[in-house]
Amino acid sequence: MRKFAIVCLTLALGLVLAAGAQAAETIKLAVMEPLSGNFKDIGDRYAEGVKFAAEVINAKGGINGQKLEVILVDSELNPAVATRKATKLIMQDNVRHFCGGTGSSVAGAMEALGDKHNTLFFTYGMAAASLTGDKCNRNFFRTCASTDMQSYALATWVAQQGFKKVFCIAQDYSFGKEATAAFIKKLKELNPSVEIVGEVLHPLGTKDFAPYVSQIISSGAEVVFTSNWGNDLTLLLKQARPLGLKAKFAGYYLNDDLMVKAVADDEAVIGSVSAEIYMLSIPGQANADFIAGFTQANGFYPTWLRGKAYAATMFWAEAVKKAGNDKVDDVIKAWEGLTYDGPAGKWTMRACDHQVQQPVWIAEMVADNPYFKHAYVGPATMVAPEKISVPCQETGCKGFAK
């Protein structure tokens, strides 16, 4: 009998201790990014942003008293690999929160996992409009602009500038097509008299842009819209100037400092504009503080992807804080309708499709900038959220099945 009592006591003690350990357990956030292969530079930069957000959060005591633990996962940009690694984290380490910015195919895999295991995924970089459109999902949040919003912002700028002749060039896959279509749609709406003097799609990974550039030149375009990224943007800009293109670009991703460095010709980028939800030159104390803190901790600027991932993680942390715990259902409920005032302006998570409503910033590339020796973004001006918003009923999201 005494033995039994001791066993009971030990068990009870064990349970109490386990419960105590539970309370002090960390909140885990897994970052699904390509950390090897050709898109490593993209994944690394996103991961740096998330990691810094965790440092800031933990320095202030964590979320609801729990420390935030960031787990970096190499998605290899492969949905099957991402599924396998994420499943292991869900089963073995009880990870419930995931984020990522690269590859809509990975997003699809993570949505499927979200349905199966009730996990949450937020993206700070995947732009395909359909992710919060007809493919919208209760467990999926987007904290960056969709192609619609980013294209609308550029169209707003082009219309404001009074350009009459516009050329569109984009990569020949769903992203490039979506971006161009949204741009043209909005531009025609804002200025029906504008003329689209050319619209071309080129294969991904085009090496010689000369034939395309000659077409742009002979079209007489005053401005060139492009959603190109990576090498397709570098080579387009790099090859266009020597061939005599005078028109400037209005592009999605010109504020990629590595890209500007690879162009290695400031004259080829100066005067063109970039539209993004985060850039270094966004005015305000919140951004100045973020840049100062990040630069001090890392020794380099939180450009582009780093800033996007940072602000997204802080926003997610706000939702967890509001929920009071990290249970996925509670966080989803808390995040819907939540507003976050961060380095990139005021963001509100829309409940109908889990697409953030946020300003997009436009900046011209200038030679003199406080950040780099090479050309980079000048002062950023805001395109207000309401100007680029896609109404709930037009997104294609039919509500969330539960």
Next chain:
Amino acid sequence: MSDLAVFFLHGLAYAGLLFLVSSGLTLVFGMMNVLNFAHASFYMLGAYFAMAIAVYTGQFWLTLAVAPLALLVIGAVVERFLLRKVHVLGHVHELLLTFGLAYIIQEGVKWIWGNNPQAINVSGLLASTVHLGGIVYPVYRLFIFALSALLGLGMALVIYKTRIGIIVRAAVNDSAMVNALGINVPYVFMGVFAVGAALSGLAGATAGPLLGVFPGMAGAILVDAFVVIVVGGMGSLGGAVLASFIIGQLQSFGVLLFPDFSLALIYMLMALVLVLKPEGLFGEKS
């Protein structure tokens, strides 16, 4: 009219680049019967060497000399210590060896220079433009074409008009006989492979300023180089010249005339050639 001339120039410049890239590949295949999968990786190494030299010295002309020399040495080492060992085992082993080598070089480049894209800057005359009867055209693109034309001419002269060329061609046809005549055949093959590698190094150094320097550049060019030598005829120098010219123009005018399937045009050409003349335009029937 001047518009068409511009597109013709674009085609010529790109053809020049294609020939630079494929000349070494076709040489090694034609003379040694080795399909070198690491060829594009040599090309990438050439570009990275050129970038490093350009960053240190600021002399672009120097890169055009040093990058090929470095690849000449690497090519000789690869042939002497790796390829020669597996030669007796047959083509599949040679293929696998060069395939593995391509991976090692790929990862090595990332390890040394990182993942970020880099640039080679040209300056002075090469960075300027020239007026050609109403057309303003970048000198660098013309330079690529001129360099490849000179190279093609030089290669033809060496292979068909000099004693070295005769020995190499003889060694391909009957290596035992050439060996019996007192010529060191393994040495000849080492030289051929080294020159093939040097040619891809030159191609990389030349392409760098136009196409950028990044870890994915080998994969990006490999397919193009193979299409050129399949269309032209495996191992045929004249075939590589003709195929480069056709593909360059097809690419340029394809964008102008059939923008929706400009990329497919090249593969359609390859399919057509393979159906009508499987050995390639100038290839020899085996």
